[in-house]
Amino acid sequence: MTQDLYEVLGVTRDASPEQVKKAYRSLARQLHPDVNPDAETQERFKEVTRAYDVLSDPQKRELYDLGGDPLSAAGGAGFGQGFSFTDIMDAFFGQSAGTRGPRPRTRRGQDALIRLQLTLGEAAFGASRELKVDTAVTCTVCAGAGTAPGTSPRTCSTCSGRGEISHVQRSFLGEVRTMRPCPTCRGFGSVIPDPCSECSGDGRIRARRTISVNVPAGVDAGTRIQLTGEGEVGPGGGPAGDLYVEIDVQQHPVFTRHGDDLLCTITLPMTAAALGTSVALPTLEADLASAGNDSIETTVDLELKPGTQSGEQIVARGRGVPHLRGTGRGDLVTTIVVETPTRLDNAQAELLQQLAALRDEEKPDVGPDAQSKHRGVFGRFREAFGGR
Numbered sequence: 001m002t003q004d005l006y007e008v009l010g011v012t013r014d015a016s017p018e019q020v021k022k023a024y025r026s027l028a029r030q031l032h033p034d035v036n037p038d039a040e041t042q043e044r045f046k047e048v049t050r051a052y053d054v055l056s057d058p059q060k061r062e063l064y065d066l067g068g069d070p071l072s073a074a075g076g077a078g079f080g081q082g083f084s085f086t087d088i089m090d091a092f093f094g095q096s097a098g099t100r101g102p103r104p105r106t107r108r109g110q111d112a113l114i115r116l117q118l119t120l121g122e123a124a125f126g127a128s129r130e131l132k133v134d135t136a137v138t139c140t141v142c143a144g145a146g147t148a149p150g151t152s153p154r155t156c157s158t159c160s161g162r163g164e165i166s167h168v169q170r171s172f173l174g175e176v177r178t179m180r181p182c183p184t185c186r187g188f189g190s191v192i193p194d195p196c197s198e199c200s201g202d203g204r205i206r207a208r209r210t211i212s213v214n215v216p217a218g219v220d221a222g223t224r225i226q227l228t229g230e231g232e233v234g235p236g237g238g239p240a241g242d243l244y245v246e247i248d249v250q251q252h253p254v255f256t257r258h259g260d261d262l263l264c265t266i267t268l269p270m271t272a273a274a275l276g277t278s279v280a281l282p283t284l285e286a287d288l289a290s291a292g293n294d295s296i297e298t299t300v301d302l303e304l305k306p307g308t309q310s311g312e313q314i315v316a317r318g319r320g321v322p323h324l325r326g327t328g329r330g331d332l333v334t335t336i337v338v339e340t341p342t343r344l345d346n347a348q349a350e351l352l353q354q355l356a357a358l359r360d361e362e363k364p365d366v367g368p369d370a371q372s373k374h375r376g377v378f379g380r381f382r383e384a385f386g387g388r
Helices: 005-009 017-031 039-055 058-065 085-093 120-125 270-275 285-290 346-358 377-384
Strands: 112-118 127-138 164-171 174-181 204-215 224-227 243-249 256-258 261-269 277-282 299-304 313-316 332-339
Touching: 005 017, 005 039, 017 039, 039 058, 112 120, 112 127, 112 204, 120 127, 120 243, 120 285, 127 243, 204 224, 204 243, 261 270, 261 277, 270 332, 299 313, 299 332
Parallel strands: 112 243, 261 332
Antiparallel strands: 127 204, 164 174, 224 243, 256 261, 277 299, 313 332
């Protein structure tokens, strides 16, 4: 051999195998025919590959250092003899495209998802539930091993435990060797001649179990609670994944949730809105009291001033939904709707006519530029609904 293979790769004679491999990767990226197709670069690529084929093999390298011809000793001097396609993959991607060794039978299980329906009160103040879930659990007969009692896996005779086999084919580069998962053991490197009769060798079975879920106060529809290690057990009795509980909140007959605020509507008779009144409004805590908790305050007193208009809002601070993260609560926002009577008997109509006469509202001025001192009933309603 006329060329100094160490000079070809640009390394010293005491270079470590990792340094040799690193140098080859760097040169292969620059000189590969797919990157530089000209003839001179291709010839240079062949020289680099020959050098790496020798210096990456401890026996060939030792023979070369002693002055021998490792290429002739290997049975030929042509390019590509014993050349591995995985080395090219290493050069471009930094690692082999194959699996490189047997894969473990024990793997982590998948995550699972279950939906939990709650009332608005349970979502707001928290709840504890018992859930029945159907997931994969460790086989109780083989304890996850997948083998029948008294037996064990055997080394695969096809791949000798490597989990992969070599496939060689000819190409313009010479002989290209690729690694594929062993078809006999499916890449595990071992086979189970006597699988467990309960799990058929998978190491897990499906079973229904009961778990406790503590729902924190303040959750909303779509909130997911993560229960670590409560999901599917992995193949071979591997560690379980996580279980996610997604919250679904039922519609409430009175309250609507907006963020951490609770919204509701109160309908008042026209006379109560005009004279003013006090209303004991049931709060969301009333749901808890109906469930047997009588030690909590279930109402809030709303004071409505005389002349309350339709559309006005009264805010009860801190009577909404507790904040999921942090302290405090949202507000309870009540919207007032003033109800106008649609059916009057003769006595009621006469009383209203007398009131209209006393207030000089028998013929109210509803013009857009009215500056009447006494606004009529219809004029006040027009203002309450934005002039419509």
